[in-house]
Amino acid sequence: MSDVESSNKPCRTCRMTFPRTVLYWHRDAVCADGLKLQCRTCANKEARRRYETRSAQVCERLQERRAERVEYFATQPQWKAA
Template identity: 35%
Template sequence: MTDEPSAKVCTRCKWELPVAAFARDKNRRDGMQVRCRKCVAEYGAAHYRRRRESEGKEVREKADVPAGHKLCRTCGEIKPHSEWHRNATASDGLSTRCKTCRAAQSRRDHLKRQCGITEAERDELIASQGGVCCICSAAVPEHVDHCHGTGKVRGVLCFSCNAALGQLKDRPDAIRRAAAYVEGNAWKPTLVAPGVYRLPS
């Protein structure tokens, strides 16, 4: 039985390299590919580039990423692994987008799912309100308000005004009484008989 060779010449780069530099190929007599792993990777990258360009698609450049970091293709920033959620199914064990980009996508998805509008439509609504909450006309609008019955978007409110509507359960009669109360016209019931009260109309 002959000993297996310890080195092999790559047919592309012509370097004599250790057999560990070649991937397995059971169809070859020596059981290894004719090109080294590096040349195979470079050929694959060049083929990928040509195919993407022929399809008119963007070709992503390989980024020089230091150890313990990863490039987010959404925001284009290189961030440490602590800025990524875990994903056991991924080859590197990390999500494809950083935590910041995932959170932004989650907000967009929630807005579309809950209110049926995009961020651009929300921004147009805020601009039409003059950039302020449409109830207090002072605070920065942050929360899209919609009718829970019809789902129709009514406007964008500040946190306090949105919370106030929620506490008053979106009831116009309760909101009117609250306004009258604040203006000094308290809606108090009048005793007309023992145990019988009349509410103001």
């Protein structure tokens, strides 16, 4: 095991250090060490916060898209038989 793999890594959000394992970090192929810059706890908190603030907008947008698709396919003759 190399020094990079066995060392600890600081989270960019909470500044706490954790071992470089997938137990504490999500994977990210873009990062040099293959792990995200935020620890799992901070990343999950941020995702929950983002979902809570935007979930109503996302649901509304999905309902609009479904309605558009229903209208579109109703005008297509090959789909009426199905």
